[in-house]
Amino acid sequence: MSALIILIGFSLLAALGFLGAFVWSVRGGQFDDDYTPSVRILFDDTINPLPSDKSTPQTASK
Amino acid sequence: MSSTIAIDAHPPVVMDEFQYDNKIVRNFAIATVLYGLIGILVGVLIAFQLAYPFLNFELSYTTFGRLRPLHTNAVIFAFVGNGFFTGMYYSAPRILKAPMWSKKLSYFNFWGWQAIILAAAITLPMGLTTSKEYAELEWPIDIAIAVVWVAAMINLLMTMVNRRSEHIYAAIWFYIASFITVAMLHVVNSLALPISLFKSYSVYAGVQDALVQWWYGHNAVAFFLTTPYLGLMYYFLPKAANRPIYSYRLSIVHFWALIFLYIWAGPHHLLYNALPDWAQTLGVVFSIMLIAPSWGGMINGLFTLRGAWDKVREDVVLKFMVVALTAYGMATFEGPMLSLKSVNAISHFTDWTVAHVHVGALGWNGFLTFGILYWLIPRIYATPLHSQKLANFHFWIGTLGIIFYAVPMYWAGWTQSSMWMQFTEEGLLKYPNFLETVIQLVPLYILRGIGGVLYLVGFAVMIYNLLMTAKNGTLVETETARVPSVASSWKPSKGEYWHSRTVERKPVLLTVCALIAVAIGGVIELVPTFMVESNVPTIASVKPYTPLELQGRDIYVREGCYVCHSQMVRPFRAEIERYGEYSKAGEFVYDHPFQWGSKRTGPDLHRVGQKYPDSWHYNHMEDPRSMSPGSLMPPYSFLLDAPLDTATTAAKIRAMQTLGVPYEEGYDQIANRDLMKQADQIKGRLKQSGIETQSDREIVALIAYLQRLGTDIKGNNGNVANLN
Numbered sequence: 001m002s003a004l005i006i007l008i009g010f011s012l013l014a015a016l017g018f019l020g021a022f023v024w025s026v027r028g029g030q031f032d033d034d035y036t037p038s039v040r041i042l043f044d045d046t047i048n049p050l051p052s053d054k055s056t057p058q059t060a061s062k
Numbered sequence: 063m064s065s066t067i068a069i070d071a072h073p074p075v076v077m078d079e080f081q082y083d084n085k086i087v088r089n090f091a092i093a094t095v096l097y098g099l100i101g102i103l104v105g106v107l108i109a110f111q112l113a114y115p116f117l118n119f120e121l122s123y124t125t126f127g128r129l130r131p132l133h134t135n136a137v138i139f140a141f142v143g144n145g146f147f148t149g150m151y152y153s154a155p156r157i158l159k160a161p162m163w164s165k166k167l168s169y170f171n172f173w174g175w176q177a178i179i180l181a182a183a184i185t186l187p188m189g190l191t192t193s194k195e196y197a198e199l200e201w202p203i204d205i206a207i208a209v210v211w212v213a214a215m216i217n218l219l220m221t222m223v224n225r226r227s228e229h230i231y232a233a234i235w236f237y238i239a240s241f242i243t244v245a246m247l248h249v250v251n252s253l254a255l256p257i258s259l260f261k262s263y264s265v266y267a268g269v270q271d272a273l274v275q276w277w278y279g280h281n282a283v284a285f286f287l288t289t290p291y292l293g294l295m296y297y298f299l300p301k302a303a304n305r306p307i308y309s310y311r312l313s314i315v316h317f318w319a320l321i322f323l324y325i326w327a328g329p330h331h332l333l334y335n336a337l338p339d340w341a342q343t344l345g346v347v348f349s350i351m352l353i354a355p356s357w358g359g360m361i362n363g364l365f366t367l368r369g370a371w372d373k374v375r376e377d378v379v380l381k382f383m384v385v386a387l388t389a390y391g392m393a394t395f396e397g398p399m400l401s402l403k404s405v406n407a408i409s410h411f412t413d414w415t416v417a418h419v420h421v422g423a424l425g426w427n428g429f430l431t432f433g434i435l436y437w438l439i440p441r442i443y444a445t446p447l448h449s450q451k452l453a454n455f456h457f458w459i460g461t462l463g464i465i466f467y468a469v470p471m472y473w474a475g476w477t478q479s480s481m482w483m484q485f486t487e488e489g490l491l492k493y494p495n496f497l498e499t500v501i502q503l504v505p506l507y508i509l510r511g512i513g514g515v516l517y518l519v520g521f522a523v524m525i526y527n528l529l530m531t532a533k534n535g536t537l538v539e540t541e542t543a544r545v546p547s548v549a550s551s552w553k554p555s556k557g558e559y560w561h562s563r564t565v566e567r568k569p570v571l572l573t574v575c576a577l578i579a580v581a582i583g584g585v586i587e588l589v590p591t592f593m594v595e596s597n598v599p600t601i602a603s604v605k606p607y608t609p610l611e612l613q614g615r616d617i618y619v620r621e622g623c624y625v626c627h628s629q630m631v632r633p634f635r636a637e638i639e640r641y642g643e644y645s646k647a648g649e650f651v652y653d654h655p656f657q658w659g660s661k662r663t664g665p666d667l668h669r670v671g672q673k674y675p676d677s678w679h680y681n682h683m684e685d686p687r688s689m690s691p692g693s694l695m696p697p698y699s700f701l702l703d704a705p706l707d708t709a710t711t712a713a714k715i716r717a718m719q720t721l722g723v724p725y726e727e728g729y730d731q732i733a734n735r736d737l738m739k740q741a742d743q744i745k746g747r748l749k750q751s752g753i754e755t756q757s758d759r760e761i762v763a764l765i766a767y768l769q770r771l772g773t774d775i776k777g778n779n780g781n782v783a784n785l786n
Contacts, residue, residue: 003270011325038306
């Protein structure tokens with residue numbers, strides 16, 4: 001069943017690529033800080049923030 | 063003696079200024095809304111076509127078989143695709159704190175994508191289709207898709223390289239994984255041998271084509287409908303709630319587990335089909351494992367609102383997002399259950415699958431898109447949403463629409479399966495006439511259509527609401543952002559080589575380029591080696607199609623017959639009783655592309671050859687209800703008069719020869735002679751039944767194909783020949 005060989009080949013290729021990306025991200029310190037990133041996206045850093053009904057983000061309690 | 067102490071001066075923080083482009087976001091949002099409307103309208107029409115066949119309007123362009131692919135492509139690639147780009151072009155610059163790398167690539171992505179959608183909207187009703195579900199578009203459009211998609215990917219990756227935020231937020235990971243994987247899936251599944259500008263044959267055949275198609279079909283759902291939208295969820299839900307995601311750590315686990323597991327689950331679309339058992343089992347095992355990361359994502363999203371459920375009561379955006387996540391959770395629990403063989407035996411080919419698909423599409427993709435649009439449009443137009451009441455109305459009628467859609471389809475699925483499988487005490491089929499099960503479903507099809515109408519009404523209300531919101535405000539085309547420059551915010555530690563910015567740039571590009579290069583190499587090297595010489599066990603009595611049958615087959619493909627009819631008798635007692643011997647892998651080795659179908663609105667056709675006389679087929683195509691009272695099948699009377707284009711016969715034979723079908727050398731030169739001989743024979747048999755027709759009509763070719771189906775392993779007396 002050669003199509004299976006091809007599909008498994010491509011799937012392994014994708015999986016290995018993702019594994020490589022994973023190793024890269026771990027060694028690059030992407031996951032050293034697993035809290036700040038979730039807060040950082042709440043700020044857009046715009047000079048003139050667009051009107052919003054919320055002024056400050058609420059931090060989720062843990 | 064006095065001394066001085068040197069004080070290290072901290073370098074000043076340098077601020078960079080740049081603009082976010084809201085215009086591209088607005089453009090994609092408009093496209094999202096427009097195509098969502100069209101996709102749902104076509105969906106409502108085809109839903110009612112199943113209950114009222116006259117709604118096919120007796121035109122080739124508007125039959126269910128051609129419109130259903132239009133509906134799926136409009137919803138998946140036009141609505142969800144544009145919805146993804148809307149969210150990506152808004153969120154990626156703000157997450158990475160950098161404008162998109164290339165404005166030209168951004169607008170190339172936008173206009174290129176719209177051009178592709180337009181091409182699909184034109185070609186599908188014209189009957190230009192490869193018949194591969196969710197991948198029906200012909201080869202020039204496939205190339206355009208690959209180009210536009212990769213261009214958008216490059217734009218995002220280069221923006222990531224230029225980012226001012228060291229950390230790459232989870233949403234971006236989801237976007238990147240989607241781009242890379244969909245590109246690979248699309249290319250592999252689209253490999254075809256063109257014979258003209260809008261006709262091609264899959265390089266794979268039969269079982270192998272089915273495998274590749276559903277590897278794509280499953281993963282298109284995974285990496286087009288799911289991972290991009292999870293990325294959007296990770297950005298827009300926290301923004302809408304103004305709270306950080308519940309557990310950022312969980313998002314990391316969610317992402318990496320999901321992308322490792324998703325790619326292996328495709329075979330669960332082919333259980334009990336003519337596929338190796340171990341491949342089916344592989345698909346099942348990975349499907350069950352998928353519950354964990356999928357539900358991890360749902361939990362992460364819903365728990366972000368923990369302690370803030372009062373907000374959900376007030377904020378319609380959060381309402382939409384909560385239902386979206388709940389639908390995601392339901393669909394990703396049901397999917398693994400449907401992959402279990404005992405459940406799949408019930409659900410496959412029935413409307414249960416339709417219910418499952420639409421909980422995901424209407425609930426997860428639809429509602430998340432609505433939530434994002436309701437949050438986004440007021441922001442980029444700098445004005446409050448026109449009407450909260452209308453938005454809430456949309457929410458409730460949309461939810462009702464989903465319920466009215468899904469519940470009747472679950473009911474229909476169970477009805478179909480139980481009626482198909484039941485035996486009397488005497489051991490005979492309790493419902494031998496397939497039509498009995500079809501007629502039973504009509505009220506459920508009407509209810510499903512009503513569900514579609516409710517959803518459509520909500521959608522129309524949203525359009526009005528967003529239009530009025532835009533009218534009340536002015537588009538903020540760009541927003542200026544001030545962010546610490548890279549030099550100010552990135553502080554490589556001494557000895558921390560891996561934190562070096564220059565190194566961090568390269569591994570990503572290296573990974574992507576390596577993947578692309580190896581994929582291309584793999585395609586070039588593997589495909590000719592494996593595909594042209596089929597390794598599927600052959601059955602000696604299986605022969606290539608005759609030229610007339612091949613032409614008839616292309617008409618079958620063009621009209622989308624596979625949308626309602628399967629060609630796969632499963633090894634169940636009820637199916638063998640109803641249709642004949644179960645289907646063997648070796649019977650499909652010359653099928654470029656395979657036609658197993660995934661839905662039985664009508665009966666399976668794999669053993670229909672020689673079951674009815676030619677005249678039955680002729681009358682049935684002209685008016686299905688003349689031969690099958692109560693049938694929901696659209697009339698195909700236009701086939702009776704349409705001339706068969708025999709000019710293409712030689713090219714088709716040569717293409718098949720290139721793909722490994724063993725026609726004798728030079729057969730293309732004499733193929734039309736054999737074609738006319740066979741057509742004259744059919745004409746003669748029709749005449750004996752009192753039907754006058756010319757031998758060069760399309761109906762004759764179609765009859766030839768239908769009479770051929772499943773006959774290779776039948777002996778002259780109609781019984782199954784000895785297969786030893």
